[in-house]
Amino acid sequence: MDELRAVTEELERAGIDGWLIYDFRGSNGPARPLLRAMLGEELGSRRVFLYVPRRGQPVLLAHAIEAGTLSGARGVQTRIYSSTQSLDEELRRALDGARTVAMDYSPGGDNPYVGTVDAGTVERVRGLGVEVVSAGDIAQVMQLWSEEQLEQHLRAADVVLRAKDAAFGFLGEALALGRKVTEAEVQKLITDMFAEASCVYDHVPNVSFGAHAGDPHHVASPDKTLQAGEVVLIDLWCKVDDESAPYADVTWMGHAGPPTPEVEKAFAAVRDARDAAFRAVVEAYGEGRWPTGAEVDRAARRVLTEAGYADAFTHRTGHSIGTASPHGLAAHLDDYETRDERLLRPGLGFTIEPGVYLEGFGVRSEINVYIDADGPHATTDLQAELEVLP
Numbered sequence: 001m002d003e004l005r006a007v008t009e010e011l012e013r014a015g016i017d018g019w020l021i022y023d024f025r026g027s028n029g030p031a032r033p034l035l036r037a038m039l040g041e042e043l044g045s046r047r048v049f050l051y052v053p054r055r056g057q058p059v060l061l062a063h064a065i066e067a068g069t070l071s072g073a074r075g076v077q078t079r080i081y082s083s084t085q086s087l088d089e090e091l092r093r094a095l096d097g098a099r100t101v102a103m104d105y106s107p108g109g110d111n112p113y114v115g116t117v118d119a120g121t122v123e124r125v126r127g128l129g130v131e132v133v134s135a136g137d138i139a140q141v142m143q144l145w146s147e148e149q150l151e152q153h154l155r156a157a158d159v160v161l162r163a164k165d166a167a168f169g170f171l172g173e174a175l176a177l178g179r180k181v182t183e184a185e186v187q188k189l190i191t192d193m194f195a196e197a198s199c200v201y202d203h204v205p206n207v208s209f210g211a212h213a214g215d216p217h218h219v220a221s222p223d224k225t226l227q228a229g230e231v232v233l234i235d236l237w238c239k240v241d242d243e244s245a246p247y248a249d250v251t252w253m254g255h256a257g258p259p260t261p262e263v264e265k266a267f268a269a270v271r272d273a274r275d276a277a278f279r280a281v282v283e284a285y286g287e288g289r290w291p292t293g294a295e296v297d298r299a300a301r302r303v304l305t306e307a308g309y310a311d312a313f314t315h316r317t318g319h320s321i322g323t324a325s326p327h328g329l330a331a332h333l334d335d336y337e338t339r340d341e342r343l344l345r346p347g348l349g350f351t352i353e354p355g356v357y358l359e360g361f362g363v364r365s366e367i368n369v370y371i372d373a374d375g376p377h378a379t380t381d382l383q384a385e386l387e388v389l390p
Contacts, residue, residue, distance in 0.1 A: 003033055003034045003037045003038075003142050004034065004037070004038065004052065004058070004075070006141040006142060006144070007019060007034060007052055007138060007141060007142070008052065008053075008054060008055070009141075010137065010138050010141045011052070011053075011054040011102075011138060012054055014102075014137065014138070015100075016054065016100050016101065016102050016133065016138070017053065017054055017097075017098035017099055017100050017101055018051055018052055018053040018054055018095070018098055018101050018102070019031075019051070019052045019101065019102045019103075019135050019138050019139075020049060020050075020051050020052075020095070020101045020102070020103050020125060020132075021034070021035065021049065021050040021051070021052065021103075021104065021135075022047070022048070022049055022103065022104070022117050022121055023035060023043055023047075023048045023050075024046075024047050024048070025043070025045060026043065027116055028104055028116045028117070029116060029329065030104050030113075030114065030116060030135070030136075030139035030140075030329060031050075031104060031116075031135075031139055033142040034050075034052070034142060035048075035050065038050065038058065038074060038075070038076060039060070039070060039076070042069055042070075043070075044062070044063065044066035044069055044070065045066070046062075046063035046065070046066055047061075047063065047087070048060070048061065048062060048063075048070070049061040049091065049094070050076070051094045051095065051101075053098070057075065057076070057077050058075065058076045058077070059076065059077050059078075059079060059094040060076045060077070060078045060079065061079050061080075061081055061087070061090050061091065061094065062078060062079075062080060062081075063080070063081060063082065064080050064081070064082040065082075067080050079093070079094065088124070088128070091124070091125065091128060092128050095125075095128060095130055098130055099130065099131060100130070100131045100132075100133060101125070101130050101131070101132060101133075102132075102133050102134065102135035102138050103117050103121075103122060103125065103132050103133075103134070103135055104116045104117050104134075104135045104136075104139060105117045105119075105122050105132070105134060105135075106134060106136070107134060110338055110339035110341075111136065111334075111338045111339060111340055111341070111342075112338065113329070113332065113338065113340070114134055114135070114136040114139075114340075114342070134341075136331075136341070136342045137342050137343050137345075139329070140320075140329065140330040140331060140342055140345075140348070141345075143320065143322075143328060143329050143330040143348065144345075144346075144347030144348060145246060145347055145348070145349055145370070149244060149245065149246050149323075150246075150349075150370060150372075152239070152240045152242060152244075152245040152246060153239075153245070153246040153247070153248055153321070153349060153368070153370065153379060154248075154379060155240055156199060156238055156239045156240055156245070156246070156247060156248035157248035157250075157368060157379050157380050159193070159194065159197040159199050159238055159248070160236055160237065160238055160248045160249070160250050160380070161250065161380060161381060162193065163189075163190045163193040163194065163236055163238075164190075164234060164236060164250060164252050166189060166190075166193060167186050167189055167190055167207075167234055167236075168232070168234070168252070168254055168387050168389065170186065170189055171186065171226060171232060171254065171256075171389050172389045172390055174226075175226070175228075175256060175389050175390055176390045180225040180226075181225060181226055182220075182221065182222055182223065182224060182225050182226075183207040183208065183209055183212070183220035183221050183222075183224050183226075184207075184220050184221060184222040186207045186220070186234070187204055187205055187207045187220040190205050190207075190234075190236050191204060191205070194238045197238075198240070198241055199238040199239060199240055199241065200238065200239060200240075200241050201237055201238045201239070201247075202324070202325045202326070204220070205220075205234065205235060205236035205237065206218060206219075206220065206233070206234070206235035206236070206251075207220040207232075207233075207234050208220070208232070208233040208234075208235075208362070209224055209225070209226045209227070209230050209231070209232055210224075210226075210227065210230035210231060210360070210361060211359070211360050211361060212224060212233075213231050213232070213233035213357075213361050213362035213363070213364075214357045214358055214359065214360070214361055214362035215357070215362070216314070216315060216355060216357060216362070216364070226256050227256065228256050228257045229256060229257055229260075230255070230256050230361070231253065231254070231255050231256075231259075231263060231361045231362070231363065232253065232254035232255065232256065232387070232389070233251065233252075233253055233362060233363070233364060234251065234252050234253075234254075235249075235250070235251040235364070235366065236249075236250060236251075237249035237250070237326040239323070243323065244323055245323060246321050246322065246323050246328075246349055247321055247322060247323070247325070247326040248321075248368055248379070248380065249321065249326040249351055249366065249368060250366050250367070250368065250380050250381075251353055251364045251365060251366035252365075252366075252383055252387065253267060253363055253364070253365060253383065253386055253387065254386060254387035254388070254389055255386050255387070255388055255389065256389050257388070257389070257390075258388065259386055259388065263361060263363070263386070264386070265307075266309070266356045266358070266361075266363045267363050267365075267386050269303065269304055269307035269309055269356060270304070270354050270355060270356055270363045270364065270365050271365055271383065271384065272303050272307075273300040273301070273303035273304045273307075273313075273317075273354040274300065274352050274353070274354055274365045274366075274367065274382070275382070276299045276300055276302070276303045277296050277297070277299050277300040277317055277318070277333065277352045277354065278352055278367070278369065278376070278378065279299070280295065280296045280299035280300075281296055281344060281369065281371070281375075281376045282375060282376055284344075285371075285375040285376060286375075290343040290344055290345050291343070291344050292331070292340065292341045292342060292343055292344070293318075293331040293332050293333045293334055293335075293340035293341070293342055293344060293350075294333075294334060294335035294339050294340050294341055295335070296317060296318070296333045296344065296352075297316055297317040297318075297333045297334050297335040297336060297340075298335050300317040300333070300352070300354045301313060301317065301335070301336065301354075303354075304354060304356065309356045312356045312357050312358055313336075313354060313355060313356060313357075314355075314357060315336070315337060315355065316332055316333055316334035316336055316337050316338070316340075317333035317334065317336075317352060317353065317354050318332065318333035318334075318350050318351040318352045318353050318366075319332045319333070319334075319350060319351055319353075320332055320348065320349070320350050321349040321350055321351060321368065326351075328349075328350075330342065330348050330350070331343065331344055331348065331350065332350070333350065333351075333352065344371060344376075345371065346371045346372060346373055347371065347372075348370075348371055349368065349369065349370045349371075349379070350368075350369055351366050351367065351368055351369070352366065352367050352369060353365065353366030353367070365383050367379075367380050367381070367382055368380045
């Protein structure tokens with residue numbers, strides 16, 4: 001089983017004795033791919049533990065009333081508990097000989113994307129004399145892209161970039177003709193192109209004019225028209241119509257007429273922060289190591305802080321690219337909203353998208369990056385200058 005092999009290889013690399021997966025009524029998102037592969041969709045209504053040792057057969061702890069439901073688990077030794085006392089006894093048996101196990105928790109609650117196990121359950125395991133560490137890097141090995149997924153991402157990236165070009169072309173023509181155009185019209189143009197390309201999306205793209213661009217999650221308005229002197233922010237994403245296909249996700253900036261020095265300064269700072277983050281990943285790989293998401297976030301944030309925009313950069317630098325939505329389950333570029341110490345390892349795809357959000361306008365620039373055996377590569381274009389619309 002590919003998922004199990006990837007997990008045990010990561011346990012070996014990290015020198016951890018095993019991964020103790022805990023789930024209560026679907027609570028464990030990071031471990032869901034392995035639970036689904038080994039146990040199926042039905043996990044029951046009681047606590048479930050799946051212990052995956054670095055070497056040896058995985059052990060499933062299931063409640064007595066659900067033993068029949070979970071008895072078909074493949075390649076797993078099933079043990080039954082009923083009372084809390086018998087649960088502790090079976091946990092002790094399963095973990096016999098283990099000194100350090102990983103669980104899906106975040107030390108200090110620093111990263112809620114990793115921390116799905118409640119503090120009491122961690123205390124219970126530690127009470128058995130076992131050291132518990134975070135399973136963040138173990139869980140994300142199941143988010144590594146296959147060659148087919150990379151190809152799907154590149155196809156989606158091509159569609160996204162063509163839709164972006166069409167949107168700015170449409171805006172430029174409208175301004176040249178003196179015709180009013182709304183955010184919602186541009187949004188529809190983009191979604192129509194996605195449909196023509198047989199691509200899908202979880203929610204509609206972000207089209208923001210003027211002050212609306214200062215709201216990172218603005219919803220396109222059917223009434224707001226583009227005025228001379230306003231910025232244009234278009235954030236768009238899609239994927240090919242396949243459940244396992246990763247998204248492509250890009251943000252591009254324009255301006256109706258010549259930009260003011262204030263807008264030019266903000267865009268230059270955002271662009272430089274984006275490029276500093278990308279360089280941080282490249283340089284880490286050049287040193288023969290995998291950087292953390294937090295490390296790369298700091299590289300971008302330093303640039304914007306030095307440019308005077310520390311208080312205007314109010315979100316993480318980037319996110320993992322997912323298959324169910326643009327935001328995935330692997331490492332994010334974040335030492336601000338959370339502290340993401342997961343490693344940016346080969347096989348992962350993510351965005352780099354610093355931003356500056358001010359009262360009258362906002363600026364963001366977003367690229368996609370994939371790491372292969374040779375290191376990181378941008379899979380989308382890097383915007384160097386604002387798109388100046390006539």
